[in-house]
Amino acid sequence: MRPTIARVALPVPLDKEFEYLIPSHLFPVVGVRAWVPFGPKKRLGVITALTHQSEYDINKLKPLTEVLDLEPIWPEKLYKLIYWASRFYQYPLGETLNGAMPGALRKGKPAHKQPQKIWQLTESGRNQLMQGFGRAVQQAKVMHTLQYAALAQHELATLDISSSVLKTLEQKQWVTCSESIEINDQWPSKLINEEDKRQLNHEQMLSVVTVNHIEGYECALLDGVTGSGKTEVYLQLIESVIQQGQQALVLVPEIGLTPQTINRFKRRFNVPIETIHSGLNDSERLNAWLAAKNKECGILIGTRSALLTPFANLGIVIVDEEHDSSYKQQDSLRYHARDMAIMRAHSENVPVVLGSATPSLETLNNALSGKYLHLKLTERAGGASPTKNSVIDVKGLYLESGLSAPLIAQMRKHLQQGNQVMLFLNRRGFSPALMCHECGWIAECSRCDAYYTFHQGSSEMRCHHCGSQKPVVHQCHSCGSTHLVTVGVGTEQLEAHLETLFPEFKTIRIDRDNTRRKGSLESALESIRNGEYQILIGTQMLAKGHHFPDVTLVALLDVDSSLYSSDFRASEKLAQLFIQVAGRAGRASKPGHVVLQTHHPEHSLLQALLHKGYPEFAQSALMERRVAQLPPYASLSLFRAESNHSQLAEDFLRQVRQTLEAHPLFDQQCWVLGPTPAPMAKRAGKSRWQLILQCQLRSTMQKLLMSAKPALDMLPNAKKVRWHIDVEPMDLS
Secondary structure, eight states, X not given: OOOOEEEEEOSSSSSOOEEEEOOTTOOOOTTOEEEEEETTEEEEEEEEEEESOOSSOGGGOXXXXXXXOSSOSSOHHHHHHHHHHHHHTTOOHHHHHHHTSOHHHHTTOOSSOOOEEXXXXXXXXXXXXXXXXXXXXXXXXXXXXXXXXXXXXXHHHTTTOOXXXXXXXXXXXXXXXXXXXXXXXXXOSOOBOGGGOOOOOXXXXXXXXXXXXXXXOEEEEEXXXXXXXXXXXXXXXXXXXXXXXXXEEEEOSOGXXXXXXXXXXXXXXXSOEEEESTTSOHHHHHHHHHHHHXXXXXXXXXXXXXXXXXXXXXXXXXXXXTTOGGGBXXXXXXXXXXXXXXXXXXXXXXXXXXXXXXXXXXXXXHHHTTSSEEEEEOSOGGGOOOOEEEEEEOTTOOOBTTBOHHHHHHHHHHHHTTOEEEEEOOOOSSBSEEEETTTOOBOBOSSSSSBOEEETTTTEEEOTTTOOEEEOOOSOTTTOOOOEEEESOOHHHHHHHHHHHOTTSOEEEESGGGOOSTTHHHHHHHHHHTTSOSEEEESGGGTSSOOOTTEXXXXXXXXXXXXXXXXXXXXXXXXXXXXXXHTTSSOSSSOOEEEEEESOTTOHHHHHHHHTOHHHHHHHHHHHHHHHTOTTSSEEEEEEEEESSHHHHHHHHHHHHHHHHTSTTOOTTEEEEEEEEEEEEEETTEEEEEEEEEESSHHHHHHHHHHHHHHHHTSTTTTTSEEEEEESOSOOO
């Protein structure tokens, strides 16, 4: 007998599914999208079950309006994984399924490839190539790029080519644009470019052979020092997978690493390679998603959102820089892409490789306990020598825009030898604060417990927490004085000072402020690799994954704030950052030197890193975590509540605490800490409070949360405050 009722998960903040009648002319299956009436509007949801039974009066049920798909959006294994994520991370199923779809599918567009703009040279354009383009540098760049092959609009955008330049060339009839749908359903006969392969050392070879002999699921940690050739190991592992007709998923932490990684992969493989990241528009993202689903692409490289892409025949999952905190989603479904990648590989019964020079303590503990394979790369590839580490005690020294005299002398020495120097400062803007010299007043964000950052380039003050901005003030709001001074150093100030200090050398700054434009980051990185700049200033964006063979000196200007942080992960993050930044030095034949400026050279963490390296630090950090019963030896869940009224948020979390402690599953191995004001007690105009649930076993925590969540939703203040649960949080601020 044909089912008459469909259960539909809708993108609404409710932990429930809704029931609709199935009209006689519709024949839906589980996992397809459907338009349904919801209040006065129509909503797009996903059908999760078909049944004859209903807890409601069938006569009052509304019918489905339209079914959009003939087959499920996701394969069964991936659908079950998304369902599991909804339950584990305590997030409504409808919103979880909605977030797992490309934007185009969320808007109700058909699940087939969208046309894209393809640009190519005309006959007169080819003739113009012979005559040159004078001072029209951008036009020349486009023409020479299209000389060998037609390219899609998004491919040109990654090369920092603007649509206005293309439009100009089209008006001159040198290029033409057509819309087409690319379908690469046949892979070429020659899959691998053997000439691009590099000789593996013994440790790399052992890692490749070990993973290639895995049958089914296994998780392996590729623990390799910076510059040890982890990417080459990935490439040779993928080669085996591609030759068996399977596909590979490669996760990278940030879009900034994507262009460099893609180019390396494209030089090696002839199979279609797709990318998924936040820089794509809806059509581009849907096309890449469908290419993986239909086996039109052999390799998919992407940031964390690429994890939930369906594959026709997935053969391996690789998570590069597995320790990176950007793998943890900070809003909506607060999942960790590394942990979900392991679950994905387990459900698909394929190996997963986690790569890092500084593995997270959770991953390292699993490897040391034998739960994961532990593959080590201890030698730098190509015979590059280990870097020399040194520390500069800046107590009592005069600092010019954050630079000490000994560091300036070191920089001059390396620059005069024809090398590049990288300075790391994880603070954007000109200065972190603007202060009155007469009375000490500081320009403070009215919506957050934070000071405004002064940005000289745009002549404005910005709050880096809520995003508010205002013109620079020229008069103290307290005493009326016009004598305002900057406090602290940001990358803008450092750049300006270096241009006066070393006028003979070119300086480039890479941070979020000056790499917003599509393609600008890749363009800047290419300029650095070509030796156009000698002094590189960067925030965390520049710290990892990039290969600059001429960088011989790397300096970390200010890490003292991380030494005495209230966040228990602060020391781990600092250690990882130090090793990652240090790894940019001496990656080729030239020896590298890493300098750390600090007021606390005697600090045990710095001493361990400078003289014993990350493994020694990790062992002592794991011992501390075990004593304190912190992850990986316990599981945490963070309850956050925010409201216009501080008392409401506090009262709600008190009710949460009472509910949890009164629950039958709450036992001697569970603790509740709080409620307490959040480290940033006011943000974007809201008062913020938090409470931490700590359980010795992850399974206990999960059962407790699942069972208690309906009761928490019914608490008196639950509808009066904005709140959420962050399971296994990475950031406690």
